Amino acid sequence: MSSGGRGGKRRGPPPPAPSGAAAKRANPSPGAPQPPPPAAAAAAGAEEEDMMDEDVFLDESLLAEDEAALLLIQRDEALASRLARWKRPALPADLAAGCTRAVVFQQLEIDYVIGESHKELLPNSSGAAAILRIFGVTREGHSICCQVHGFEPYFYIGCPSGMGPDDISCFHQTLEVRMKESNRSSNVPRFVKRVELVQKQTIMHYQTQQSQPFLKIVVALPTMVASCRGILERGITIEGLGSKSFLTYESNILFALRFMIDRNIVGGNWIEIPAGRYRKAARVMSYCQLELDCLYFILNTTNRYSDLVSHAAEGEYSKMAPFRILSFDIECAGRKGHFPEPTHDPVIQIANLVTHQGEGQPFVRNVMTLKSCSPIVGVDVMPFDTERDILLAWRDLIREVDPDIIIGYNICKFDLPYLIERAEVLKIAEFPILGRIRNSRVRVRDATFSSRQYGVRESKDVTIEGRVQFDLLQAMQRDYKLSSYSLNSVSAHFLGEQKEDVHHSIISDLQNGNSETRRRLAVYCLKDAYLPQRLLDKLMYIYNYVEMARVTGVPISFLLSRGQSIKVLSQLLRKAKQKNLVIPNIKGQGSGQDTFEGATVLEARAGFYEKPIATLDFASLYPSIMMAYNLCYCTLVPPEDARKLNLPPESINKTPSGEIFVKPELQKGILPEILEELLAARKRAKADLKEAKDPLERAVLDGRQLALKVSANSVYGFTGATVGQLPCLEISSSVTSYGRQMIEHTKKLVEDKFTTVGGYEHNAEVIYGDTDSVMVQFGVSTVEDAMKLGREAADYISGTFTKPIKLEFEKVYFPYLLISKKRYAGLYWTNPGKFDKMDAKGIETVRRDNCLLVKNLVTECLHKILVDRDVPGAVQYVKNTISDLLMNRVDLSLLVITKGLTKTGEDYAVKAAHVELAERMRKRDPATAPTVGDRVPYVIIKAAKGAKAYEKSEDPIYVLDNNIPIDPQYYLENQISKPLLRIFEPILKNASKELLHGSHTRSVSISTPSNSGIMKFAKKQLTCLGCKAVISGASQTLCSHCKGREAELYCKTVANVSDLEMLFGRLWTQCQECQGSLHQDVLCTSRDCPIFYRRRKAQKDMAEARLQLDRWDF
Amino acid sequence: MPVPKPMERKQAAYSNLDERYAIQGEKYQGQQYSHIYFTRLHHMRNLLHALVPSWKPHLPVTTVLGLEEGKDCIIVGTLYKHMKLKPSILDEYSKERSAIPLVKPHNFMHPDDHLILEDESGRVTLAGAIPPAAFVTGVVVALHGKETSAGNFLVEDVLEAGLPPQTALSSACEDKYVVFVSGLSVGSDTFNPLQFQLLIDHVTGHLGDDNEQIMASNIVRVVVVGNSVHISPRFVNGQTVASKDQSRIAEPIKELDIMLTQLVASLPVDIMPGCHDPANFSLPQQPLHRCLFSGASTYNTFSSCSNPHQFDLDSVQFLGTSGQNIDDLYKYSDAKDKLEFMERTLRWRHLAPTAPNSLGCYPYTDKDPFLVESCPHVYFVGNQDKYETRLLEGPEKQKVRLISIPRFSESGVAVMVNLRNLECSTLSFSTSFDA
Incomplete structure (x- = not known):
């Protein structure tokens, strides 16, 4: 099933009975012996689930299972050639034979398993022990599994x-x-x-003695x-x-x-195992090409010497190994009116693309289909007779291709769980062996991920040992704020192309057709598999995420599945280890209710500023404050200690919020040190970036500097997360209090210094201040002067701050429309020659509840006001648009409002427009009606007087087909008036009267519905095209009165036809372009696509207009 | 003063062949553009397949799907040109409006453009000896080459259908002329009524000495090639028009009618619609409605024709358009002059390959009227920047007179073609005295 018709399949089906089923699945398999239950998991308490190890026992008995049962289905010639293409390059002879040379590889995933401790490597130990497994790839593209023995929890x-x-x-x-x-x-x-x-010291609070037992x-x-x-x-x-x-x-x-912290391994770095320090595994457990055993420590009399060398990501070791990335998508044949469920609906196609990291083109492209499918150029079409064969073929593909990273769109919540559940329904016990460990089945469990930054999200956690999963949907949701996360709209946003969307009710029809229709479906499925790979490349996710893992030291898989805090904790632990500090496990200290005063925002003086506004920004304000005032866990002096220790006032700082921290002379904080390193590293990365020529190298460096920036900023959040790992509100409230003080301080200095008294031309005025920036109107009228004064002010004020806090002058807004706190727009200048862009914050340009009309109107108005400096033009534009709206001339797609349907009608306490509509649509046609998880598009129509708002929603397609009048008043009052007034109030007097009640609102035109009750009794009569007078003769076009205006009236009719023809042509050829074929009909029904409704409407209008024109042919 | 013997205007046998461009009775019923491509491919493939044995007899012909890596073969399909700068209707909805308006290039070409060949079985990206600049979407060709390991098709040679067969020209011994005039733009700023009047007077024989009058009497037909009137767009954009402006819409049309009436009173006139005329937008444009010409349409010498327009005069075959097809090629491909574009359309055997992709076109389901099945003797295109002409000779002794007709309102130039030898000359009218 594709993201397609489901508006992104973000939410799967209503979970039928997930908890029970999932719990069962978590165990390897029904027949296999049960491993001992994880020791005393109950004691750990539910709230720590986020950070819990789960012991997986190596099931030795499974290894003996008949390998033949797992063999490929048929060994024919086609398969042989496939295998040749799928397999990794063969190991060089010397590696295959023995342990004569060092093995260097980039690790992607580290986990552990419980097994019998290694008798040869650890002769003195016995019994069960944790064995770490490092999965990685060598520079030549060989897969490695390295088992490390002897590391103890x-x-x-x-x-x-x-x-x-x-x-x-x-x-x-x-x-x-x-x-x-x-x-x-x-x-x-x-x-x-x-x-x-051992002698250690706790990280908490300033201590005078160096260590304690x-x-x-x-x-x-x-x-x-x-x-x-x-x-x-x-x-x-x-x-x-x-x-x-x-x-x-x-x-x-x-x-x-x-293990990673102790061995100094960071996520995605290169590891070397020197020659002779490892042995080849006696019994091969994994599907990796090379499986090694080595020791965590070698104990000899003088030294503890490690078998592992962890390379820092520099030079040669900053590169990427040629990982294999599998991008896939599945299609399921749903029943009419239902979202596909694994209990009923078969998997009919799986499209796969395998790409080497760093290469532009996939080297494996195939699609597995149920029943025959016509061939596709450049794609290996693999038809199968049964679903079982498809699933097993996919498993074989995974095993032979041996991907390091599996990507897709919503694979974690839909595709992977669906495949696994489907295999369970079909009782294919040998299917879920997708990981790198032989005969080890994939485990699925429900997981919730909650983070202050990203909110709560439910997902399914599918463990595929040794392979990293990267769900592009999750990444998008984490990293970008978009109005819609459907694959269609995401690819339109980032790749600039619309994706064809096939409604899931059509999918079954295509499947049940012939091999040509299945081919059509396969092409579509392939595209859905290809887009995630394109997104991955375009957004350089691999580079950015590997860099983030390297900077913060966590495994790559943590980056998507966990929040920010683990990254900070990882850095903190590494640093603490160097300093011989230990970090307490403080849990449940905060209930989440402890709050502190947040960042300050200076009162906004709303208005339209036609003089340049200089913006002074604090560069990385919060990290700088922490560095400047040495704020850390280990420098905090609690009030009771302050009395005891009796520290001299010159060696402490008292923060504006009243906390006491010692100065760096007494004790240098760890957090400041981490931050210094991060920022210094960022500086280096940026400098290198300037030098770098090679695009790949640039990608790595850019990813790194971005990762460093994000990490530096998340340190503050870590200390303030009351339900986090190590909250310390003393630090976070001190940071914000300093921040507030600085903004105030800046305002005061600017307004004191830049005055006419002080020898400047004008009095400067601070018109607004946000968390880390201050907007100043210096009164000068050119951008150049404002820049000069801005720079001067930044230098002057920076001088008064403790290092490294620095005020920077970055940009000038000119003109600047300040609406209220956090809402403003302006032209953004960084050089006096020309402006860089139009910048708008908090203004209705992205909110997805609004219809497109609002967005376009607001954008266009801002453009006219700011860029063209044409306020009357903007007013006229608004008036024209309102008049068009009232005259029913607005393109319907601009009026469509979309809302997600999260639950069924009964579950909503209050009746909502989109829910009611979904209900009504279900009664009309259950096959195409939206179901839970879909986004429901609707328009507001004219209804009987007194109708409730929720009764006035209607399906846009239904509206088009039946000529139902929309309710312009609703759009005027509930959609466009507020955002417009917000923009125009600072500019215009009587904005509301001028814009919303002028003469342009007098003329109203309502289309006649074609099938409403009363119309059934109406008799249609021909009217004169000129004056609408009823004419008797059916063959006439004009009344006798208008006869003289024939030429003029004909011109108008034909001009209308001509416009529609142009539109019709452009719309339909665009859709041909999107679907990537000239010789096939357009099937797409993507309601996310801006031209979908327009295309439908053009088709209908065209037919009508031609009929009108035909009346002239007398 | 001797009474001059009345001169008699010569006649030529005329037959209108516009039937194939009529869309009478066709309706928009949800049909899409795939059919027109399908029909085109089907027709052209038969032609190309017939040519292959004499082109590369030893090579197998296959479909896009049947390609095998590294194996030389021939494939036939419709070209699709992927163009980065091609304007898309989706851009109208793009969220970010760029602050700096895009510079509008005269032409949407970009070095990254590439060609794709498509048949019913699939698509393949082309590389090698096929310059994207010289081709456009919609052309059907046969290609010799092989599939590369990257899945592209490396082209070695291209086969176009070439000039269609031509009926032999019967040898005539009399000079007879056809006058082509294009882009009158009555009602526009550049329109000069006097200039047009001079043309009318000249053609009808009211000007000049005997020689010129004899010349004029040899003119057997005038063809008005599109864009005859200019109606201000503000009157026809759907907004209500104030009653005082209502009459102004029809003003240029009335003026044109008066002028045309003078012409049709003395000789036959064909009028074709152009993109600015009160006609439909998509090709083929249907004849201008007779109700627009209340005066001229009363004469049987007046015929309102479609665009493209095809006719036969004394068995000389004429084919021409008001310029949209060539203008569109100019936007999406490159050539040394407009005549070369015209030549290409003949070699591709398709008047308007870019329709429907970038040129509006009626969604036919069972035919492609723009296929050129027989080679015309005169091929003209109106509304161009300048007058150009060339005699194109084909391998099978085809001879085609290519004419690019300039806009009259800007250049004051009309073009005369002699039916006897297909020679071409201009009639130039200037009303300024300093010339």
Whole structure:
């Protein structure tokens, strides 16, 4: 199924019974032996689900399963040639044979599995142990799976004072007993492996002494960290010390991330395993070409020496390996009026494109179809007789092609779960082996992702071991604010092309047709598979995300599935480790209700400014404040400590919000240090970017500088996230209080210095100030002068701030229309020669509830006011548009309003226009009516007096076909009046009277409905085309009175035909262009496409206009 | 003073062949443009297939789908030119209005443009010996080449259908002239009534000495090639027109009617619609309605014709348009002059290949009226910037007189063709004294 008719299939079907089914699926398979339940998961508590390890046990019995059952379906010639194309390049002989040379690869994914500890590498250990698996690709494109043995999960607690070595061993015993009690079902011989005394320091608060004793508790399996933490937090009785509960440190770090931090591995970097430091796996577990075993540490008498070398992303190691990227899309044959459900509806096509990272063209293009399908140029069409064969062929493709990254549009919520559920319905147990581990089945579970920045989103978490999933839809939703996220509108936005949209009710018809109609569908399916790849390339997602992973140190898969905080935490942990600091696990401290005063916004002096307005911006304001005032966890002095420590006033800063932080001389903060590094790195990246010539290198560098900027800005958010990992409101409220102070300070300085008294021509005036910028009217009339003064002011004021806070002059707005807080528009100048662009904030240009008419009207008015400096022209334009609206001359597609249908009618408390309409449409034709998850387009029509607003909505197509009059008054009052008045009020006196009630609103024309009740009784009579007088003879065109005006009236009729013909031609050829074929009819019904309704209307109008013209042929 | 012997105007046998361009009775019933391409491809493929054995007899002919990598073959299909700068109606809806208006180029060509060949089975991108600048969307050709590993088709040679067969010209011994005038633009700023009157007086024999009058008596027909009137767009854009302006709409038409009446009183006149005339927009444009010419239409020497217009005078075949087809080629491709565009349309055997893609066209379902099945002797195109002419000779002894007729209101030039030898000359009228 495609994103198509579903307006983006953002929401899948109403989840039938997801929780139960999903839970079952989470287990490998029904027949297989059940692994022991994850140890004491309950103790961990639900709120930590976001950060929990899940132990997966290597199921040895599965390995013995008959491989033959998994073999490819038929081995014919076609398949052989396919395999040759699909397979990765063969391993060089020396690598295939032995371990004689170093293996260098770029890792993309790191996970772990529980298995028997390696007997040869770790002769002293036994029993179950966590084995880390690093999946990656070498420069030559070989896939690698590297298993790292000997890394153990651990965390810290503060060592109670007076604990000696004996006490520690005693404590160890007690803990072991308690662990055994709470994990009865587990048969692990030893839970707590070691308890070591170490010297560390906590990150929280300024401390005078350098280190304190901590206990490092090493446990057997990663999930035991949570269980052990639970025991310690609830309290444990220690001999001699009594019952005591502990604050744990670094106990909430995912095991794989812990490994990366300790080994200094960042997401997507290159790893080298020196020659002789690894051995080839004795028993091959994965489908990777090379599978290695190596040790986390080599213990010898003098040194702890690692088998792994982690390369920093520099020089040769900043490049990308040739990953294989699979982009796919599936089509399902839905039943009429239903969204496809895996329990009923078969998968009929799967289109696949495989591309090497960095190459422009896919090297594998194929489409698997149910039943025959005519061939397609350049595409390997693979028809199958049964659905089972399709699914298995796809599994084989995955295994043979061995993609590193799987992409698509809404694959995480639709395509992948659908395939897996469908295979389950069809009882194809061998289907979901899609990961890189032999015979390991894909796990699906429901996941919710919530983040302050991105909001709450539900999704399905499909674990495909060793392969990164990258759902373009998720990426779009995270990174861009768009009015619609359907693949059609996203590709129109970024790629500048409309996508053909085939309604899902047609899909079944195409499937049930012949091999030609299925070919049509396949072409469409392929396009849907190709667009995600194009988007990925165009937006340089691979570069940007790998760079982000490298900068923040988290695995690439975290970037889409997790929020901002994990990235900051990862950096914080890395930095803390260098400084020998440990980070406490403070949880549930905030209820989310603790708030603090946010950023300040100076009162906006609304108006239309026809003099240049200079904008002074603070460069990275919040990061600079944190650096300037050394704000950090480890520099914070709580009030009670302040008295105790008695710090001299010159070595502390008291923030405007009243918190105390020590100056860097006493203790340099970690956060400032992280920020300094990030910003310095960004500076370097930007400098390199200037130098770089190679477009690929530029892409990497640009991605890096962007990642660095985003990371620097997210540090502040991390400290303020009350439900986050390590909230510290003292820091965040100090930051905002400084920010407010600075804005005020800037305003004061500007208004004090730039005065006529001070020798300037005019008095400067601050007209508006936002979070990190201040708008100043210096009173000068040229952009050049304003720039000069702006620069002067920026330099002058920067001098009064603590470094590195810096005020920068960036741009001048001229003219500038300030409507209210956060709402303004203006022309944006960075050089006095010509303006760069028109900049508008908070004005109805993007809101998706509004119809296109509003957007066009607002954009056009702003353009006329700001660029053409033609206020009367703008007024005239508004009047013309309103008059057109009232005279029923507006293109219907401009009036369409769309709203998402999130639930069915009964579930809405209040009746809503789009819900009612969906209900009505279902009664008319259940096949094409919108269902839950669709966006419902509608227009407001003229209805009986007193009709409720929700009764006045109607399907635009129905309106077109039946000539139903729209309600211009509704559009005038509810859609366009507010945004227009907002713009015009600062400019015009009596804006409302002038614009909305002038003479242009007097003349109204309403089209006659063709099928309303009363019209059935009306008799149609021919009227004179000139004066509308009724004429008797059917063959006449004009009444005797108008006969003399024949030529003139004919001209008008024919001009109308001529306009429509032009429109008709342009519209229909455009659609041919989009569908990419001249010889086939246009099928597209994309309601997202701006010309869809217009095309329909042109077709209808054309027929009518021709009839009119034919009347002249007497 | 001797009474001069009345001179008699010569006559020529005329038959109008516009029937194929009539859309009488056709209706818009949801038909799309795919049919017209289909018909065109079907017709042209038969022609090209017949030519292949004499072109490259050893090569197999296949479809786009049947291409095999690296194997030399011939494919026949419709060209599609992918153009970056081609204006799209979708741009009207684009969210961001660029602050700086785009510079409008005379021509939408861009170095990145590329050609695609399409048949019913699929599309393939072309590379190699086929310059995108010389071709446009809608042309049907046969290509020799092979598929590359990237899935493109590397063209080695192109086969066009070439000039259609021509009926032999019977040898005439008399000079007879046809006058072509185009772009009168009555009612526009550039229209000069005196200039037009001079033309009428000359053609009707009211001017000049005996020689000139003898010359005038040899003129057997006048063809008015489009854009005869200019009606201000503000009167016909659907807005209500104030009653005082109502009569002004028809004013230029009345004026034209008066002038034409003078002409038709003395010799036959064909009038074709152009893109600015009160006629439909799509090709083929239907004849201007008789009700527009209350005076001239009473004469049987007046005939209102379609655009394109095809007729036969003393068995010399004429074919011409009011210029839209060539203007459109000029926007989407390149050539050294307008005549070369005209030549190409003949070699492609299609008057307007860019219809319907960028040129408005009626959505025919069962025919493509613009296919040129037999080669005309005179091929004219109106409303061009300047007068140009050339005699095109085909491999099968076809001879075609190509004429680009300038706009009369700007140049004061009308074109005369001699039916005897297809020679071409101009009639130039100037009303300024300093010339």
